[in-house]
Structure formats: structure tokens, C-alpha cells
Amino acid sequence: xxxxxxxxxxxxxxxxxxxxxxxxxxxxxxxxxxxxxxxxxxxxxxxxxxxxxxxxxxxxxxxxxxxxxxxxxxxxxxxxxxxxxxxxxxxxxxxxxxxxxxxxxxxxxxxxxxxxxxxxxxxxxxxxxxxxxxxxxxxxxxxxxxxxxxxxxxxxxxxxxxxxxxxxxxxxxxxxxxxxxxxxxxxxxxxxxxxxxxxxxxxxxxxxxxxxxxxxxxxxxxxxxxxxxxxxxxxxxxxxxxxxxxxxxxxxxxxxxxxxxxxxxxxxxxxxxxxxxxxxxxxxxxxxxxxxxxxxxxxxxxxxxxxxxxxxxxxxxxxxxxxxxxxxxxxxxxxxxxxxxxxxxxxxxxxxxxxxxxxxxxxxxxxxxxxxxxxxxxxxxxxxxxxxxxxxxxxxxxxxxxxxxxxxxxxxx
Amino acid sequence: xxxxxxxxxxxxxxxxxxxxxxxxxxxxxxxxxxxxxxxxxxxxxxxxxxxxxxxxxxxxxxxxxxxxxxxxxxxxxxxxxxxxxxxxxxxxxxxxxxxxxxxxxxxxxxxxxxxxxxxxxxxxxxxxxxxxxxxxxxxxxxxxxxxxxxxxxxxxxxxxxxxxxxxxxxxxxxxxxxxxxxxxxxxxxxxxxxxxxxxxxxxxxxxxxxxxxxxxxxxxxxxxxxxxxxxxxxxxxxxxxxxxxxxxxxxxxxxxxxxxxxxxxxxxxxxxxxxxxxxxxxxxxxxxxxxxxxxxxxxxxxxxxxxxxxxxx
Numbered sequence: 152x153x154x155x156x157x158x159x160x161x162x163x164x165x166x167x168x169x170x171x172x173x174x175x176x177x178x179x180x181x182x183x184x185x186x187x188x189x190x191x192x193x194x195x196x197x198x199x200x201x202x203x204x205x206x207x208x209x210x211x212x213x214x215x216x217x218x219x220x221x222x223x224x225x226x227x228x229x230x231x232x233x234x235x236x237x238x239x240x241x242x243x244x245x246x247x248x249x250x251x252x253x254x255x256x257x258x259x260x261x262x263x264x265x266x267x268x269x270x271x272x273x274x275x276x277x278x279x280x281x282x283x284x285x286x287x288x289x290x291x292x293x294x295x296x297x298x299x300x301x302x303x304x305x306x307x308x309x310x311x312x313x314x315x316x317x318x319x320x321x322x323x324x325x326x327x328x329x330x331x332x333x334x335x336x337x338x339x340x341x342x343x344x345x346x347x348x349x350x351x352x353x354x355x356x357x358x359x360x361x362x363x364x365x366x367x368x369x370x371x372x373x374x375x376x377x378x379x380x381x382x383x384x385x386x387x388x389x390x391x392x393x394x395x396x397x398x399x400x401x402x403x404x405x406x407x408x409x410x411x412x413x414x415x416x417x418x419x420x421x422x423x424x425x426x427x428x429x430x431x432x433x434x435x436x437x438x439x440x441x442x443x444x445x446x447x448x449x450x451x452x453x454x455x456x457x458x459x460x461x462x463x464x465x466x467x468x469x470x471x472x473x474x475x476x477x478x479x480x481x482x483x484x485x486x487x488x489x490x491x492x493x494x495x496x497x498x499x500x501x502x503x504x505x506x507x508x509x510x511x512x513x514x515x516x517x518x519x520x521x522x523x524x525x526x527x528x529x530x531x532x533x534x535x536x537x538x539x540x541x542x543x544x545x546x547x548x549x550x551x552x553x554x555x556x557x558x559x560x561x562x563x564x
Numbered sequence: 565x566x567x568x569x570x571x572x573x574x575x576x577x578x579x580x581x582x583x584x585x586x587x588x589x590x591x592x593x594x595x596x597x598x599x600x601x602x603x604x605x606x607x608x609x610x611x612x613x614x615x616x617x618x619x620x621x622x623x624x625x626x627x628x629x630x631x632x633x634x635x636x637x638x639x640x641x642x643x644x645x646x647x648x649x650x651x652x653x654x655x656x657x658x659x660x661x662x663x664x665x666x667x668x669x670x671x672x673x674x675x676x677x678x679x680x681x682x683x684x685x686x687x688x689x690x691x692x693x694x695x696x697x698x699x700x701x702x703x704x705x706x707x708x709x710x711x712x713x714x715x716x717x718x719x720x721x722x723x724x725x726x727x728x729x730x731x732x733x734x735x736x737x738x739x740x741x742x743x744x745x746x747x748x749x750x751x752x753x754x755x756x757x758x759x760x761x762x763x764x765x766x767x768x769x770x771x772x773x774x775x776x777x778x779x780x781x782x783x784x785x786x787x788x789x790x791x792x793x794x795x796x797x798x799x800x801x802x803x804x805x806x807x808x809x810x811x812x813x814x815x816x817x818x819x820x821x822x823x824x825x826x827x828x829x830x831x832x833x834x835x836x837x838x839x840x841x842x843x844x845x846x847x848x849x850x851x852x853x854x855x856x857x858x859x860x861x862x863x864x865x866x867x868x869x870x871x872x873x874x875x876x877x
Contacts, residue, residue, distance in 0.1 A: 211656055270865040277600055278868060280659065281795050285860035288788050292854045296846050408788070412663070419660055449675055455667035462660045463646060466653045510675070517676055 164427075165341065172333040176326065185325035191437045192332035193393045194417060196339045198429035200386035201414035206423035207347060208379040209359025210272075211280045214287030215387055215414050218260040220406030221290075222388025224300070225259030226252040226395035227307050233314040248315045249322060253335050253392035260388015264381045272376035275362065284408070291407040306402030309395070328397060339389055344426060346382060355379045387414075416454065420461050422468025431469045449510050456506065460499075487563070494556025501549030508542050567698040572821040573814070578706060578775075580813025581713035585768035586786070587793040587805040588720060589761025595737045595800030596757050598655055599647065602662035604765055605787030606669035611635050611766025612773030612782065613673055616684035624687045632766040639762025643755045666783065674780045681779035709771045716767065717806075724802070733757060737800070792856040796863050798870030807871060812856050819852035826851075 175188070197219055204210045229244070229252055236244035271282050294301040301307070311322045322328050346352045354375050357365050362372040395401055404410065413436070421432020436454055443450035461468055467475070476492070479485040590604045614631035615624075622630070642665065650661045686705040693703055724730040736743045736753055744750040769782075776782065793812055797804030825847045863870060 205656075211659060274868070276655070277659075277799070278864060280600070281791060282861060282864040284788060284791060285857040285864070289854055289857040289861065292857070296850060408784070412667070415660070415663065416667075449671065452668060452671035452675060455664055455671055459661070459664040459668055462657060462664055463649055466650075466657055514675055517678075 168340075169337065172337065175333075176329060182325045185329050187438065187441050189325055189328055189332045189397050190441065191434055192336040193390050193397060194413075194433040194437045195336055195430045196390035196393060197387060197414050198417035198421065198433040199340060199343050200383050200390060202418045202423060202429045203343060203346065203355075203379060203383040203386065205415070205418060206428070207352065207359065208275075208355040208376060208383075210275050210376060210380070211415075212283040213280055213408065213411050213415070214283035214285075214290075215383070216408070216410035217287055217290045217406055218263055218384035218387040219391040219394070219410060219414070220294075220401070220403075221263045222256030222260035222391030223395040223401040223405055224307065224391075225388070226256040226392035227309045227399075227401045228300075229255045230309040230311060230313065230395065230399075231307075234310060237313050244314075246315060248317055249311050249313065249396060250317060250320075250331055250334075252396055253339075253389045256392020256395065257385045257389040260391060261381050261385030263388070264384025268377050268380040268384070272373050272380055275359075275372075275376065283411075287406070287408050287411050291403060294403040294406055301403050302401075304403070306400050306404075308400050311396050311399050322396065331396065332393060335389070335393055339386060340430070343386055347426060351375070351378055351382075416458050420458055420468055422470030422472075422474075424467060425470035425474050428468050428470025431473070435469065447511065447514075449514060452510065453507070464499075491556050491560045491563075494552055494559065498549045498553035498556065501545050501552060505542050505545035505549060508538075508545070512538065512542075568821050570698075571702075572817045574702065574706075576814035576817035577810065578710055578713075578813070579817060580810035581710060581717075582768050582772045582775075583790065583793050583813055584806050584809035585713055585716060586765050586790045587797070587809055588717075588802060589764040590790055591794045591797070591800055591802060591805045592733075592757055593761045594794065596733070596740070597647075597651075597658075597754055599658040599662065600791070600794075601758075601761070602659060602787070603642075603666040603669060604662075604761070605783040605790055606666045607635050607639060607762040608765040608769040608772070608786065609673060609780070609783040610638070610669060611769025612684060612778045613677055613682070613769075614766070615770040615773060616682050616778055617677075619684070628767075628770055631770050632763040635766030635769075636759040636763030640755050640759035642762075643758040647758070648751065648755075666787070670780060670783055677780070679780055681777045684773045684778040686774040705774065709775065712767075712771055716764070720764075720802075729756075789856045792860040796856075796859055796870055798872040801870065801872040804870055804872030812859065815855050815859075816852050819848045819855055822848050824848050 176185075179185070179188070197215075200219075201212070201215050204212050204215065229247070230249060232244040233247055233249060236242045236247075239245065267286060271279060271286070295303065311328075320327060320330060322331060354365070354370060357370075358372045358375045358379075365372050365375070391401075391405070394405070417432040417436045418429040419432070420436055421430065422428030435457075439454055439457070440450060443453060447453075465472060476485065479488050586604065586608055590601055593599065593601050593604075611631050614634055615627040618627040618630055646661060646665070647658060650657045686703075722730075724734060732743060732748055732753060736748075736750055740750055743753075773782075776786075789812065793805055793808045796812070797806070797808030825845050827845055829848075
């Protein structure tokens with residue numbers, strides 16, 4: 152390997168990310184685009200914090216949104232305090248800028264995890280999954296009963312254009328909020344990456360792989376799980392604080408099972424074993440959710456199908472796939488693997504096309520309109536056998552390509 | 565007061581028996597394969613929707629038998645081509661698979677039947693009152709539902725304890741590998757149990773659909789409660805699931821029926837608090853949906869193996 156480049160390797164991802172974040176506003180325009188990017192930023196932090204539990208600590212949680220939501224609630228109440236203190240002009244909150252609200256979110260999330268976490272962390276696995284599921288349902292249902300704190304069904308509103316202004320950055324438009332998001336995402340991602348390098352981060356991998364052995368060596372797994380749980384809760388709360396600034400409203404929905412499921416979805420689609428996997432998953436799932444919902448009513452179904460396909464056929468997730476390609480490239484045998492991988496990708500594409508057409512056609516039959524087909528300039532007629540023949544051909548072709556590339560791989564091995 | 569107690573008991577028993585129909589399948593699947601089927605309640609919902617769709621063409625009674633059969637076949641397909649494939653990647657992958665499956669089934673139901681409740685109701689003849697107590701009618705349909713649930717319970721007990729298949733299932737619960745060594749086809753047994761469990765859930769959906777409401781959110785509202793039943797009863801314990809179902813059914817129904825707030829209770833215990841305050845004014849009826857989860861968290865903290873379970877999850 153080229154020695155002169157060795158200092159560059161660990162720095163490269165960060166330098167490139169920072170460069171991308173700085174140049175992004177020069178390339179894209181429009182508040183709609185920035186809104187999506189801001190949501191992506193929130194979800195990146197949320198998905199990565201979830202992966203601290205599942206990917207690195209081996210704890211499958213169905214209640215991670217509790218910490219995200221409580222962080223968001225903490226931040227939005229702090230935002231209201233800043234607004235009120237602004238009239239008086241004195242007191243702690245009058246000098247607290249809105250830009251630092253994610254820290255309030257972090258504190259709330261970590262505190263909540265600290266308070267409830269200890270009894271949960273005795274076991275990982277199914278017990279942990281169930282107890283976090285119970286916690287999520289409990290907090291989501293309980294929040295409806297305390298309207299002064301959680302705002303009932305409507306949630307808590309606020310206004311982010313309050314408090315001291317730094318660097319002349321007023322958080323008025325989504326394009327202004329972008330800088331806030333970019334900064335905190337970079338900070339949070341770096342902090343979570345640094346966490347994986349600490350002894351505690353390493354031990355959390357050990358607790359995932361072999362808890363019994365760790366106990367023999369003298370590290371109680373429960374303590375380690377508890378510490379990781381608090382850290383993950385804190386970073387989820389930080390994401391929640393970012394969300395509070397972005398939306399200026401927090402509803403009890405953000406505490407519920409759907410939000411927890413979203414974190415799991417993003418992390419698993421992106422890949423649990425690679426650090427940047429959940430980021431890839433967060434980008435893909437968020438973009439799919441926000442773009443597809445304009446064109447088809449089945450957008451959530453597509454996200455679910457992508458998730459199912461990843462779990463079944465690519466347990467490493469998208470990040471795992473990228474990592475495989477990267478390793479092959481560094482080993483220099485990318486050319487040998489490429490035909491197989493391209494064949495597999497082609498098969499996936501064909502089958503996906505077939506599935507999408509089927510779903511859209513079924514939707515057209517049951518609801519009588521289809522925006523996606525019209526977008527592509529097509530007017531498919533569900534009654535015509537030709538259309539269905541085409542779909543069957545797509546499936547058959549996809550299956551055929553998959554078989555051929557599978558056989559090719561076996562022949563090489 | 566007596567009226568409230570009698571009807572709450574009847575309704576609680578009915579709800580508990582419905583819960584047991586769902587949780588018995590779930591707990592069987594869990595103890596055999598070690599996988600907590602997140603999509604179980606989705607199969608329950610599919611049962612209700614299939615029965616509704618079939619009932620439009622062939623009537624209620626044929627649909628009562630056909631819908632669970634269809635769902636069971638679907639369950640077998642899911643096990644054979646989905647779960648078995650994921651099995652080699654470990655339990656977390658299996659859980660994720662069923663989680664994604666629940667997502668996909670729920671959305672498919674949205675897509676096919678829309679997001680508002682469908683008008684799936686019991687046949688006219690069954691809506692007549694079975695008996696009247698204190699001036700309130702108890703419909704025949706509720707009686708029939710309870711009958712079906714009890715029949716199912718007896719049939720399940722008979723199948724597991726008195727037949728050869730039941731013997732194999734019970735053996736495979738604890739010594740799966742050994743049953744395989746003896747020459748039985750354990751994967752096929754797994755597929756059968758999975759299909760059977762899904763069919764039971766669907767049966768609960770078929771008879772529960774008209775009682776509760778048949779809408780796309782029904783899986784999401786009942787699913788977590790069924791998990792609670794399985795965990796509280798003790799993972800893999802059928803009798804535990806039975807008692808936990810009845811317990812949760814009764815507790816929830818009684819909480820809904822009692823018109824008392826936390827403040828009233830505290831005042832009754834000798835404290836002096838404002839019965840209309842923010843926290844003390846919360847009525848027991850509004851806590852009712854939370855009771856299963858309070859129970860779950862308490863059980864997992866103080867008795868992690870559940871009421872009747874032998875192993876910690």
C-alpha cells in the first residue's frame with residue numbers, strides 16, 4: 152500500500168462528508184429539497200443511535216422512540232422557555248440560543264434512559280425486545296393522559312425564531328435550518344463513531360458476541376448494557392432535539408411504536424454490521440418515504456418490501472453490500488465478482504419491476520386511479536391479458552437471471 | 565353494581581378467550597422455533613378480512629371455516645419460503661423478518677380494503693338476544709363466540725395431549741434435534757405448527773371481527789397485547805397463556821367499566837387529594853389500555869419467567 156497516503160485514510164470519510172455538506176447548498180435549491188435533507192439528517196442521527204443498541208450492543212429494542220420523543224419534548228419545552236424569557240430579557244434561558252437545543256434533547260434522552268434502563272438491561276434478546284416494546288406502548292399511551300406536558304393529541308407547538316442569534320443565522324427557512332442540521336449531524340455522527348472506539352464501545356461488541364464469557368472475565372454484562380443504553384438514549388434524544396427545531400411541533404406519535412419501528416427499519420435496511428450502514432438506510436428510507444408518497448399510495452408498502460427483501464436476501468444490508476464491493480476492489484478481484492453481482496442486481500431489478508407493476512395494477516383495480524403509471528406516461532389496462540403477461544415475463548426473467556448468475560458463481564467456486 | 569360485575573365478567577371472559585386463541589398459536593410457535601412471530605396479529609386481521617370478503621359471496625358460516633384455512637395455507641407458505649430461509653441468520657433476523665412481514669401485510673390490507681372499517685358483522689339471526697339480565701341483552705353471537713373459543717380450547721388440548729401428532733409436537737418443543745434423529749420430519753412439523761397457529765389467529769379474527777371492529781389498525785392495536793399475554797403467561801407455556809389471557813381480559817374490561825378516578829381511589833384509602841387534578845383526575849377507564857403493559861413491565865422486572873414459564877426468555 153502507498154505509505155504516503157496512510158495519514159489520509161482515517162481522515163478521508165470526514166473530510167469528504169464535510170465537503171459534501173458544505174457544497175450541497177450550492178447544488179440544490181428550493182425549500183422542499185432542504186426540508187427532505189433536514190429530515191434525512193434527523194433520521195441519520197436517530198438510526199445511528201439505534202444501531203448503538205442493536206448493531207453494536209446486540210440489544211433489539213422496540214422502544215427507542217421513547218428517548219427520541221422525550222428528547223424532542225425536552226427541547227420544545229426549552230424552546231418555549233427561551234421564547235418566554237426573551238420578553239423579560241433576563242434569566243438563564245434568555246441567553247440560551249436555539250442552536251444548542253439538541254444538547255437539551257441529549258440530556259433528556261440520557262436522563263430518561265438512566266431512570267428506566269437498569270431493570271431492562273439484565274438480559275438481551277427476546278426479553279429486552281419485549282420489555283422495550285412494553286415501555287414504548289406504556290409511554291405512548293401515558294403521554295395522552297398528561298396534556299400539560301405532552302399537549303394531548305395535538306402536541307406541543309413552539310417557534311424556533313427566538314433567543315440570541317449567532318453568526319447572523321436566523322432559523323427562518325428550511326435552507327437556514329440546513330446549517331444547523333449539518334453541524335449537529337456531523338457532531339453526532341463523529342461522537343457516535345468515536346464511541347465505538349472507546350473501551351466501552353469495544354466492550355459493547357463483546358457483550359453482543361459473548362455475554363457469558365464477559366461475565367467470567369469480570370465485566371458484568373448488565374452494567375455495560377446499561378451504559379450503552381444510556382448513551383444510545385442520549386443520542387436518540389439529540390436527534391429528537393433536532394426534530395423539535397425542524398418541525399416546531401412535537402406530538403405523542405413521536406414516542407410510539409411506529410417511530411421505533413422506523414429506526415429499526417432504517418438501521419436494518421442500511422446494515423447493522425457496518426458503522427455507516429444506518430446512515431445509508433436513513434437516507435434511502437427517508438427519501439423513499441417523502442418522494443414516493445407524492446406518486447403512489449403504496450409508499451409504505453414499498454418501504455416494507457425493501458426491508459423484507461434485505462432481511463431475506465441480504466442480511467448485511469446495503470452497507471454490507473457496499474463494504475463487500477469496497478473490499479473486493481481493494482483486494483483487486485472486483486472484476487472476478489462483478490458478473491455475479493451485476494447479474495444479481497439485474498434479477499432484483501426485474502423482479503422489483505414486476506412487483507411494482509403488480510401492486511400498482513391491483514391498486515388501480517381496487518381504487519380506480521394510479522398516479523405512478525400516469526407519471527411514466529403509461530395507461531395500463533388491468534383487464535388486458537397482455538399487461539399481466541408482461542408482468543409474468545418480468546418475474547420469469549428475473550428468476551431466470553438469478554438462476555443463471557447463481558450457477559455461474561457455483562461454477563467459479 | 566351487580567349488573568356491572570356480571571356483564572364485565574362475561575365480556576372480560578369473552579375478550580380473554582379471544583386473546584387466548586391468538587396467544588396459544590403464538591406461544592406454540594415460540595416454544596418450537598424460538599421465534600416471536602411479530603406478524604401473528606396480522607394473520608388475525610387477515611382472518612377477519614378474508615371472512616368479510618368471502619362472506620359477501622358464500623355467507624358467514626362457510627367463510628368461518630374457509631378463511632382460517634386460507635390463512636393457514638398462507639402461513640405455511642410464509643414459513644416454508646420466508647422464515648426457513650432466514651432461520652440460519654439467527655433469532656434477530658427471524659424477528660426482523662416477521663416485523664417486516666407485519667408491515668407488508670398491514671399495508672396490503674390498507675391497499676386492498678381501504679383505511680376505513682369494513683362493515684363485517686354477524687348474521688342477522690345471531691344478533692338476537694340470548695338472554696336478558698338487568699334489562700341488558702346478551703346477544704346469541706357473543707354466546708356462539710364463547711362456545712367456539714371453548715371448543716377450540718378443548719380441541720387444542722385433545723390434539724396436543726391425546727394424538728400422535730401432539731406427542732411429536734410436545735417432544736419437539738423440548739428436544740427438537742432428538743425428534744429429528746428418530747426419523748421425524750421436524751421442518752415439516754414446524755411448518756405445520758406455524759400454519760396451525762396462523763389458522764387459530766385467523767379463526768380469532770373471523771369471530772372477533774364483528775365484535776371488535778374490522779379495520780386496518782386492528783392488528784396494531786391487538787398485537788402488542790398478545791405479546792404481553794405470552795410473556796406474562798411464561799414464554800412457551802400454554803396454560804400460562806390461558807391464565808394470562810383471562811387475567812388481562814378481565815382486568816381490562818373491569819377497568820373500562822369502573823367509573824372511578826385515581827383521586828377517588830386515593831381518597832378512599834384515606835389520602836386527601838383533589839379528585840379533579842391533572843394526574844389524580846385520570847379515570848381508571850382511560851388507564852385500561854395501558855394495564856397490559858404495566859403488567860408486562862412489572863412481570864419482566866420481578867418475575868422474568870412469567871406466571872407459569874419454566875425458562876427465562
